[in-house]
Amino acid sequence: MMHVFLANNRNELIERCRAKVAQRPAREATAQQLQNGVPLFLDQLIRTLRTEQTSEPLDSRKISGPSGGGASLSEIGESAAQHGRELLKLGFSVDQVVHDYGDLCQAITDLAYERDAPFLIDEFRTLNRCLDNAIADAVTEFSYQRDFALADRQAVEIHERLGFFAHELRNFLQTATLAFTAAKTGNLSLSGATGSVLERSLDGLRDVIAHSLDEVRTAAGISLQSRMFSVADFIAEVKYAADLAAQIRGCVLTVSTVDPRLAISGDRDQLYSAVGNLLQNAFKFTHYHTEVTLDAYASSDRVLIDVKDHCGGLPSGNAERMFLPFTQNGTDKTGLGLGLSIARRSVEANNGVLSVRDVPGTGCVFTIALPRYAVSAS
Incomplete structure (x- = not known):
């Protein structure tokens, strides 16, 4: 099952994401970024997958949010929004916010291929839902905070x-x-x-x-x-x-x-x-x-x-x-x-x-x- 694979290879996945970030120009993987970004999202993804294997699979929506997002709050949405705010403070761009989550998806896919780990289609759907909601909330909050900061600077200039x-x-x-x-x-x-x-x-x-x-x-x-x-x-x-x-x-x-x-x-x-x-x-x-x-x-x-x-x-x-x-x-x-x-x-x-x-x-x-x-x- 995917949640077992992710839990057993958590540290390996985090290190692979760190390596991908370090390869990009003008980027360094900071302790602050890793603490509130990939590791936290990975833990939430594992819990979401586990919950979907229980008798109450819809309870996983409290962690991951519904498919297509929505107004309801979720743990992934709140932490992703916080992550977006932190990346703005660190001077990152919006494409780098998206890449932070894309790195994890690629790391999971690559490692699963190397270990010949079979995943169910529903598990991939859950992974995509979690990634979509996290990216959407992180980018939305990043954009809001960036626009607020820009408006403040423009007001000062005026x-x-x-x-x-x-x-x-x-x-x-x-x-x-x-x-x-x-x-x-x-x-x-x-x-x-x-x-x-x-x-x-x-x-x-x-x-x-x-x-x-x-x-x-x-x-x-x-x-x-x-x-x-x-x-x-x-x-x-x-x-x-x-x-x-x-x-x-x-x-x-x-x-x-x-x-x-x-x-x-x-x-x-x-x-x-x-x-x-x-x-x-x-x-x-x-x-x-x-x-x-x-x-x-x-x-x-x-x-x-x-x-x-x-x-x-x-x-x-x-x-x-x-x-x-x-x-x-x-x-x-x-x-x-x-x-x-x-x-x-x-x-x-x-x-x-x-x-x-x-x-x-x-x-x-x-x-x-x-x-x-x-x-x-x-």
Whole structure:
């Protein structure tokens, strides 16, 4: 009888399944997988076959479930569902879930052929019923859990994207409000530097909205509008808006002279946003009445843009964590903790690198490194 054959050769069958799993690329038979997969199913199959040899053969359905599955619970169904959840956690694919049970079927068939063990047709039907129900429940649970995990990741990505959008809108709106207030209070003409800040902020609001609409249409991120431009002009433009923010925060912004021959290439709006976010971060955390410096210079084949503050330095091991979305350091929890994450994403989208260096007891230096170009002669 099949149940006697399976019981007598249980360890041999498990080892054969282990060997089949080990032969597949990127797969290893783990103790966790074997404990809740093939061994448990094999024991349930043996009990099912034994029960069908009793005077109450239909009691076997409590173990194996009915033919064709169904809504009724069974031991095989519950353990197979648990096995499917565990395989997902182990990083396996749905085809590997199916192969786990197919391996046992093949191992039983091969060993029975080698030992010339005769089985009844009804026993093969029971074996197929148990395998079908186990595979169906394992794959169903695996798929449910995979879909839940995917939906969770998509929700996080959507919230992050919405946060980026709101953060950038707020930055441009805040700068526009500062420029408008300065012009109104000082009775200044909008044709001067303050007017330029206001105009730039409104243009930034327009561009952020336009980029977001493009993203919705293409579902492929913000498309770059790359062009070459003067670093000196770019830094001067950044300085106009940053001066107002520095005054509000009670600190001093110092900007070094930039070599007029230096140029960079990329999406100017994205890079403007990146530097602006670094400066906003510096103004937020630098100590009151201290200095924030903005330097742009060439080093070999790169243009480096440094933003240095006087925040007192970083706690140990905190540098890279600062770039994670929705991460905030310090006691000031205004905002969403997205500025540095947006800055790094914008810089990397323009073939650059954003890094941070801790100056213990003093502050931080954020550095944007971009490919170096030269301003063409007019």
